[in-house]
Amino acid sequence: MEITKLSFAFRHRRLFHNLSLQVGAGELVHIAGPNGAGKSTFLATVAGLLTPAAGTVAYQGSDGPIQDRRDALEYLPAEANGLYLKMGATQNLQFWSRLRGLNLSPPEIWTALTPWNLNHPLLRDGFAVEKFSTGMKRRLALARLQLSPAVGWLLDEPVYGLDAEAMTIFTNMLSQHLAKGGFALMVSHDLLPFAGLITKTVVIGGKPGTVEAA
Amino acid sequence: MITAEDRRELYLGAILLTLVVGHWLAAFYYAPVDEHQGEVYRIMFLHVPSAITAFASSAALAVFSVLGLKRRSEASLALAKATAEVGLLFTVLTLATGSIWGRPTWGTWWTWDARLTTTFLLALLYCGYLLLYAAMPTGPSRIRACAVLGILIFADVPIIYKSVTWWRTLHQPPSMLRAGGSTMEPEILWTLVLGIVILCLYGAWLIRFRSRNIRLADTLEAASFDQLQT
Amino acid sequence: MSSPFWRHYRTLVSQGIQAELADLERLVSPVLFALTTLLLFAFAIGDVEPALRVHIYLAETFLTALFALQINFSRLFEPDRQDRVFDLMRTYPVDHTAWFLAKYTLVLAMGSATLGPTLGFAAFVNQSPSQPLFSWVVVGVAAMALAGLAALGVLLSAMTLKANARQILYPLLYFPLATPVLLAAVQSSQLYLSSGQITADVRAWLGLLLGFDVIYITLGALLFTELVDES
Numbered sequence: 050m051e052i053t054k055l056s057f058a059f060r061h062r063r064l065f066h067n068l069s070l071q072v073g074a075g076e077l078v079h080i081a082g083p084n085g086a087g088k089s090t091f092l093a094t095v096a097g098l099l100t101p102a103a104g105t106v107a108y109q110g111s112d113g114p115i116q117d118r119r120d121a122l123e124y125l126p127a128e129a130n131g132l133y134l135k136m137g138a139t140q141n142l143q144f145w146s147r148l149r150g151l152n153l154s155p156p157e158i159w160t161a162l163t164p165w166n167l168n169h170p171l172l173r174d175g176f177a178v179e180k181f182s183t184g185m186k187r188r189l190a191l192a193r194l195q196l197s198p199a200v201g202w203l204l205d206e207p208v209y210g211l212d213a214e215a216m217t218i219f220t221n222m223l224s225q226h227l228a229k230g231g232f233a234l235m236v237s238h239d240l241l242p243f244a245g246l247i248t249k250t251v252v253i254g255g256k257p258g259t260v261e262a263a
Numbered sequence: 264m265i266t267a268e269d270r271r272e273l274y275l276g277a278i279l280l281t282l283v284v285g286h287w288l289a290a291f292y293y294a295p296v297d298e299h300q301g302e303v304y305r306i307m308f309l310h311v312p313s314a315i316t317a318f319a320s321s322a323a324l325a326v327f328s329v330l331g332l333k334r335r336s337e338a339s340l341a342l343a344k345a346t347a348e349v350g351l352l353f354t355v356l357t358l359a360t361g362s363i364w365g366r367p368t369w370g371t372w373w374t375w376d377a378r379l380t381t382t383f384l385l386a387l388l389y390c391g392y393l394l395l396y397a398a399m400p401t402g403p404s405r406i407r408a409c410a411v412l413g414i415l416i417f418a419d420v421p422i423i424y425k426s427v428t429w430w431r432t433l434h435q436p437p438s439m440l441r442a443g444g445s446t447m448e449p450e451i452l453w454t455l456v457l458g459i460v461i462l463c464l465y466g467a468w469l470i471r472f473r474s475r476n477i478r479l480a481d482t483l484e485a486a487s488f489d490q491l492q493t
Numbered sequence: 494m495s496s497p498f499w500r501h502y503r504t505l506v507s508q509g510i511q512a513e514l515a516d517l518e519r520l521v522s523p524v525l526f527a528l529t530t531l532l533l534f535a536f537a538i539g540d541v542e543p544a545l546r547v548h549i550y551l552a553e554t555f556l557t558a559l560f561a562l563q564i565n566f567s568r569l570f571e572p573d574r575q576d577r578v579f580d581l582m583r584t585y586p587v588d589h590t591a592w593f594l595a596k597y598t599l600v601l602a603m604g605s606a607t608l609g610p611t612l613g614f615a616a617f618v619n620q621s622p623s624q625p626l627f628s629w630v631v632v633g634v635a636a637m638a639l640a641g642l643a644a645l646g647v648l649l650s651a652m653t654l655k656a657n658a659r660q661i662l663y664p665l666l667y668f669p670l671a672t673p674v675l676l677a678a679v680q681s682s683q684l685y686l687s688s689g690q691i692t693a694d695v696r697a698w699l700g701l702l703l704g705f706d707v708i709y710i711t712l713g714a715l716l717f718t719e720l721v722d723e724s
Contacts, residue, residue, distance in 0.1 A: 096584045100335060100403050119586040131581030133508070133572055135515040140508075147504040148585050150497070177515070186576075332719050387669045394665060398656035408652045411716045412666065415648070418708055419670050426673040426701055430680065 070251055072201075074230040077223070077246045079237070082253035088236045089127055091253060092203045095234065096124035108201075123197040127205035127236070130190035134179035138167055138189050141178060146196050153196070164218050165192050183210040191215075195222055202226065202233040208242065216242050276472060279465045286458050294454045303367045308454060310360040312462035313353045314382065319463060320350030321385065321417050323470070324392070328413030331406050337481060338474075340406045343413050344396050345473035349466050351389035357382050377428040384423050388416045501588050505595030512572040513603065519568060520606055527561035527611040531618065546619065547686045550626050554615040555678050558608055558635065559642075559671060565603045566646025567663040569596060570654050579654060583721055593647060593717040597710075600643045608635055630691070631682045637699070638678045641706035644713035645670055651720045677702040 068091070072078055080088045093099045095106055097118060108118045125131075132141050142158045153161075162168040165188040178186060187210045194202060202223075208216050220242045223233065227246065237243065290308035297304040327343035330336075361379055362372050373379070392412055399405035513520055534553040541549050573579040582592070612635055616627035649666055653659045681698035685691060 093580075098580055098583060117586055119584055122584065124581065124584040126577050126580065129577035129580075131578050132576050133512055133515075133578060134575045135572060136512060140511060144504065144508045145581075145585070148501065148582075148587055150500070150586075384669050384672060387665075391662075391666045391669065394662055395653070395656060398653075398658050398662050400655065404655050407720050408656070411648065411652055411720055414716065415645075415670060415712065418712060419673070422673045422701070422705055422708065426676045429697065429701070430676055 068251070068253070070249075072232050072234065072249075074200075074232060075227045076232045076248045077227055077243065078232075078234045078249045078251060079240065079243070079247045080234060080251050080253060086253045088253055089205050092124070092205050092234060092236060093126075096122060096203050098124075121199055122201045122203055123194055123199035124203045125190060125194060125205060125207055127209065130186045132178045132186060132189060135177050137175050138162060138173045138178060138181075141189065142193055142196065145193050149197060149199075151196065151198070161192050161196050162189075164195075164222075165189070165215065167192065184212060184215065187211055188215055191219055191222070200231045202231065202235075204233055204235040204237070206237055207235065208237060208239055220246070272472060272475070276468055279461070279468050282461045283465055286454070286461050289454050290458065294451050295448060297451070300368060303364070306360050306364045308458050310357060310364055311455060312458040313360065314357040314378075315459050316462050316466040317350055317353035317357050317382065317385065318420070320346050320353065320466065320470075321420050323467075324350065324413045325417030328410040328417075331410035331413070335403055335406055337406065338478065340409055341474040341477040341481070342470065343409060344393070344477060345470045347389050347392040347396070347413075348473060349469045351386060351393065352469075353462075353466060354382055354386040354389060358386060375431065377424070377431045380427045380431070381420070381424045385416075385420060388419070392416065497586075498588050498591050501591040502595050502598075505587070505592060506598050509572075509595060509599040510602070513599070516572075519571075520603065523561045523564040523603075523607040524610050526564055527557050527607060528614060530557045530560055531611070531615055535618065543621070543624065546621070546624060547626070548683055550615065550619040551631070551679050551682045551686070553619075554612060554631075555635070555638070555675055555682075557615065558611050558638075559668070559675055561607050561611060562604050562639070562642060562646070563664055563667055565607055566600060566643070566650055566667065567653075567659070569600055569603075569647060569650040574654060589718040589721055590714055592721065593714050596647045596650075596717075597643055597713070600646055601639065604639045604643055604646075605636075608639055626686075628682075628686060630685050634678050634682050634685075634699070634702070637702050637706060638674045641702070641709045642671060642674055644706075644709040648709075648713045648716055648720075651717055673705055674702065677705070 070078065080091060082088050090099065094101050106118070108121055131145075133144070139155055139158050139162075142161065143153060143155070146153050146158075159168045159173060162173055167173060167185065167188060172185075178189065181189065187207075191207065194204075194207075208219060211219065223243070224246055226233065235243070240247070286308070290305055294305065294308070296302060324343055324346045327339050327346055331339040331343055358379070361382070365374065365379075366372050392409065395412055396405070396409055399408055531553065534557070538549060538553070570579060573582065612632060613627070616625075616631075620626045645667070649663060649670075653662055653666070656662055677698045681695050681702065684695045684698065688695075
């Protein structure tokens with residue numbers, strides 16, 4: 050599984066320019082750079098939410114090019130979790146996994162919630178997600194990530210709001226994902242938990258993006 | 264700094280404006296007095312061309328919108344926005360001259376006549392387009408949203424026109440004045456046709472000029488952002 | 494059927510309905526708004542000549558419906574706007590036409606829930622012993638109007654999703670575009686109620702309404718894809 054990005058530029062506010070990067074199976078790429086450099090914009094562009102002014106993103110599977118990149122990528126935005134706030138945790142996970150073509154029964158969903166400490170009848174059913182704390186919402190979003198069959202994870206500040214325990218669970222989950230041949234692009238202010246996992250670092254700044262091996 | 268291109272653009276505009284003024288002179292001195300309406304009919308030479316330019320603008324808006332969806336470029340959005348502005352200008356002009364013309368001929372400043380109503384709605388829709396443009400953050404989503412509205416407006420104008428015509432003509436005899444109809448004298452007809460052609464060209468020039476203006480403002484903004492980064 | 498298209502469609506519709514039920518206020522408030530508006534019309538208009546009664550009744554009913562439906566339409570994407578659900582949805586492998594159809598179905602259902610009580614209540618308070626006003630033909634006309642308006646509503650909702658000042662922008666775009674529907678609905682119903690049968694004139698207005706439906710549903714399906722699509 051491999052993803053090849055060619056060249057990027059963002060017209061109006063030039064954030065990153067001619068950024069090239071190749072990601073292979075099992076790789077964790079850390080996107081670094083100062084505030085406002087365009088790290089989140091870069092991830093959103095790869096996710097397909099924004100159109101690059103120049104350059105393309107090519108998605109290559111182990112058996113030929115990927116038809117629909119959306120099948121291969123799972124995006125986790127930074128300041129939001131993409132949850133229906135008025136609905137319960139189980140309903141949310143069921144909905145998103147159904148769109149991915151998974152038909153999970155409530156017990157299967159609950160199993161997925163267990164590691165995140167959300168599998169309690171009072172929390173998971175009929176309890177609106179908007180009443181969750183910041184960390185709990187993030188845990189729920191990560192539980193969705195764990196369920197997703199997508200090989201590529203685009204993670205924007207994945208550990209924001211997480212406590213030490215959840216951070217460990219997430220790190221384990223990420224290393225398992227990479228071991229299974231998945232890959233991830235990540236923006237994170239906190240690098241300590243991932244020290245051993247990062248294989249590449251991309252620095253986005255005012256100057257053309259550079260790729261460094263970690 | 265004025266480039267040679269800017270200068271050419273301005274000359275072209277000046278020539279077109281001279282033609283517009285020249286046409287007004289023709290409207291006043293060349294075209295003969297109308298036997299039914301007297302001198303007041305001459306406002307038609309401003310009213311009809313601006314109405315046609317206003318409605319032609321909605322077609323142009325649709326064309327630029329389709330281009331915008333295809334190319335997703337800021338250039339086509341700038342053209343579309345300029346078209347909406349120019350279209351609004353000419354719809355307002357049409358409404359004003361229509362109202363002034365209506366007072367002596369129909370005896371009222373306003374009536375819910377089919378054409379007036381349609382023009383009024385078109386003015387509102389142009390305003391809506393400009394509001395949407397102003398309310399969206401710069402970027403591809405604005406290009407797409409504005410393009411969709413541009414197409415909707417164009418698709419709606421015929422339905423609105425048809426419905427309003429039925430509304431106003433099914434139950435009451437068409438009391439509105441026919442702009443000369445087939446009985447128009449050749450001098451009047453030619454002056455009118457000339458006026459339509461000149462005003463459409465002038466409208467096209469305005470759109471071009473204004474869209475260049477918008478693009479320039481964009482470039483300026485981008486340049487100031489670049490300045491900020493270094 | 495279990496093709497991805499229908500799977501997406503079913504998932505999105507059931508999710509939409511659950512989201513509505515999770516927040517009942519969203520369903521009830523347009524109806525309450527409609528009842529309030531009808532009350533205001535009654536105050537403003539007062540006693541009506543019997544000859545004008547049908548016309549006034551239809552005018553205020555369809556106007557009220559147009560206003561109340563605007564609330565349904567403009568809030569259609571409200572649950573998706575929170576927490577960037579809408580953006581996430583765009584990164585998911587969802588068929589965009591299925592997405593439009595699901596939203597369209599949802600707004601039809603919500604719109605009917607608003608339209609039904611509005612029509613019933615308006616006929617109830619405006620009738621007189623000699624003039625029962627409720628008619629299934631008027632309901633049919635209203636349903637036809639809803640079919641086109643709902644497509645327009647979905648499109649405008651998706652369009653203004655990222656705009657500032659949505660609350661004021663939405664009606665300013667929706668009302669001018671909806672004028673043909675209001676006109677055709679009132680005229681056809683009035684012609685029908687005054688003659689008691691579907692005359693050629695009624696049919697002409699209904700034809701216009703149908704034309705509007707076809708244009709907006711087609712444009713809606715085509716342009717919605719353009720709105721949510723990227724690259």
